[in-house]
Amino acid sequence: MLAFAVFIGLMLGLKYFLTPDSWREYGPYRGKALTEIADKVPKYVDMETCAMCHDSIAELKNQGLHKLIQCELCHGPGYLHVEDDENNKMKIPEGSGVCIECHAKNAARPDKIIKQVDVAEHSEGEECINCHNPHEPWL
Amino acid sequence: MNKFETLYEALANLDGFIYPNEIALNWDLLIVMYPYITGLVAGAFILASLNRVFDIKALRPTYEISLLTALAFMLVATMPLISHLGQPFRFYEMLITPHLTSAMAIFGFVYLWYLMVVLLLEIWFDYRYDMVIWSKEKKGFMRFVYRALTLWVLDTSHESRKTDEKIGYFITVVGIPSAFLLHGYVGFIFGSIKANPWWSTVMMPVIFLFSAMVSGIALVMFIYMGVNYLRRQKTDIFCLDTIAKYLFYILIIDFTLESLDQIHRIYEADESFDILKLLVRGKLFFTFFIMQIGLGTIIPLSVLGFLQFKKPRERIRKILYAIVSVCVLVGIFYMRWNVVIGGQLFSKSFYGFTSYKVDLIGGIDVWLSVLWFVIPFFILAFLLWLLPPWKKAEDLPQEKSL
Amino acid sequence: MAIEKKNFSRRDFIKQTSMFAGGVVFVSLINPMKVVYATKKPEGKGKWYGIAIDIEKCIGCANCARTCKIENDVHKEPFFFRNWVEQYTITNDEEILVSSPNGGIDGFEQPVPEEDIYKTFFVPKMCNHCTKSPCTQVCPVGASFESPEGIALVDQTYCIGCGYCVQACPYGCRYIDPDKGVVDKCTLCYHRLKDGLDPACMMACPTHARIYGDLNDKESEVSLFIKEHNCAVLKQQLNTVPKLYYNALSQEVH
Incomplete structure (x- = not known):
């Protein structure tokens, strides 16, 4: 019996000391975890942030069919570039890979939503940007 | 890259479609060992209580052996689970901040209850008198060890032995539901996952329980024969026959329950049936039909059933019993395998399968599993050396109870 | 006599545990069929x-x-x-x-x-x-939880990496981070x-x-x-x- 009392006492003591401090703040979990998860730095900034400096090209893009597309979708996340634009250049995509992600022909892609081409047939080895300007797409 | 090699191999061998996160099989061989070992504990204990509570005297020679077997396996029962964790050193959190809606959270407490309250106490009361005697016989350090083990309760009077007996009886009575709880609970951990149709059945705890009893009884039978063989003592064939009889009965119940579960599944044939049919006929064919049902159930059942009617010579019977117990142990291992691994082989999208290959050379899970299965035998050897059942004092003469 | 004392205190212990167990049974009787979901939608007008x-x-x-x-x-x-x-x-x-x-x-x-x-x-x-969420329901330590805004999150500094939630998610949305040994989602x-x-x-x-x-x-x-x-x-x-x-x-x- 004494052994049990000691054991239960020990458990209670351990429970007291080892329970994390923000336990049960909102529920049976560490309340501080919420702020810890929220503290992570976002990597993708926002179109508005890009447009603060690159206003003319953003305006051009936003007039065309690509207006819903974020700059960072092709150019990569911009959190470092915003801090220090000299040392952290944005990515300039090469080749046609980025275009094909959306515009390659696939029966599952709804025709009404997106223009598609059979890449090999349509471009005959040319790169998309030789004819199309992604910031000012035309049909 | 090496780390993901097996995953890339699995990716190359996918059948149909599987959610991308499901390619990695999270519960590996260690989780197969966990219900297996817990099952051996529960089963061995039930065998002991058959002798104690249900007063089946033929089983008397195995009483201490089955208790010590249960203890030896119980001591490592949590180890496969803990060594499988991604963060093994955080396991204490399960006891400190148990999340009460989780079926897994209470396991620590069920385990402690069973270990401390049932097994240790029962063994203590059973051996207390003998330990006092031994402490008087031995010299030096061993004398101190036995003294410490008796917790300095050195009473050897007839009354005290009777009290020990009574309390031991009471603990066994408490212990039976506890053993049921322990293993039924392990089944519930699987049975309560509604996302997985292979696991999610009400029968799961009951099936786990009976397969646990089968495996535990087979293990004790095997160990009893093994110990006698090593000590060059004559095995009590009447005792073996009785164990075999109970093994036969419980194996029948176990098989019936499992068949019932499968028949129910087949007849109901709900949305998950097609994929499960492919699973059982394909990826699980060897482990399910050949190992679990063939080797683990049909062969033992027919041999034991035959022995119920016809008794060949003692020597042959012993050999048969040894073979049967090994068959049952292997079969139950594959039953756990089919549940744990099988449940993760098919996609919850019901459109395909991943694969799992046991990496015999480099797989850390294999080494750990083997380790956790071998260690209990060493613990058991130590316990048998420390508390030899064959040197125990004679039982109290049976008195007519009122 | 020592053994007598032991006997007595055990009875005490049994009495206490049975009272506790009885209490648990009683509470579950007067509160039948309460579902054991981990989370409940918070009342009031917060975001969801x-x-x-x-x-x-x-x-x-x-x-x-x-x-x-x-x-x-x-x-x-x-x-x-x-x-x-x-x-x-x-x-x-x-x-x-x-x-x-x-x-x-x-x-x-x-x-x-x-x-x-x-x-x-x-x-x-x-x-x-x-x-x-079935995944937060089964977390044994409360490392996986639903935030007051209704977002299922994982506390990676507290997760033990048992993988139970990975099994419990019917949509295959969780995985074990191979470096950290904890669940990510x-x-x-x-x-x-x-x-x-x-x-x-x-x-x-x-x-x-x-x-x-x-x-x-x-x-x-x-x-x-x-x-x-x-x-x-x-x-x-x-x-x-x-x-x-x-x-x-x-x-x-x-």
């Missing part, structure tokens, strides 16, 4: 996030999956996804073919010639942030929400097929979308009450 995905608008570009991996430092290997796209192809022979090469990031190919296709479409998948970019930014996948969608917002606010974009479209959730029969609604969801999708 929901998501809607318009399958008719999805072009399968997998930019959602790509940006998610970058934004959340998810492993590049094709076994770990918080977010992925599946391509369903139903042939004229009524065969259902599903594929998701590297979660869609590597681009899709149709497995059969176009004239054999009866119907084909993309389904983007992510955490459903279920109201009665979609947070609906909780860190971005707190900064007033859209989650990475929502931001990246070029056709605005993904919408998220406050379900408590009946005028929010997501609430209006769900009201105006015939939306369905995945695996409704499991009663996980997902907050991820699909417009034009085919019944073949699991």
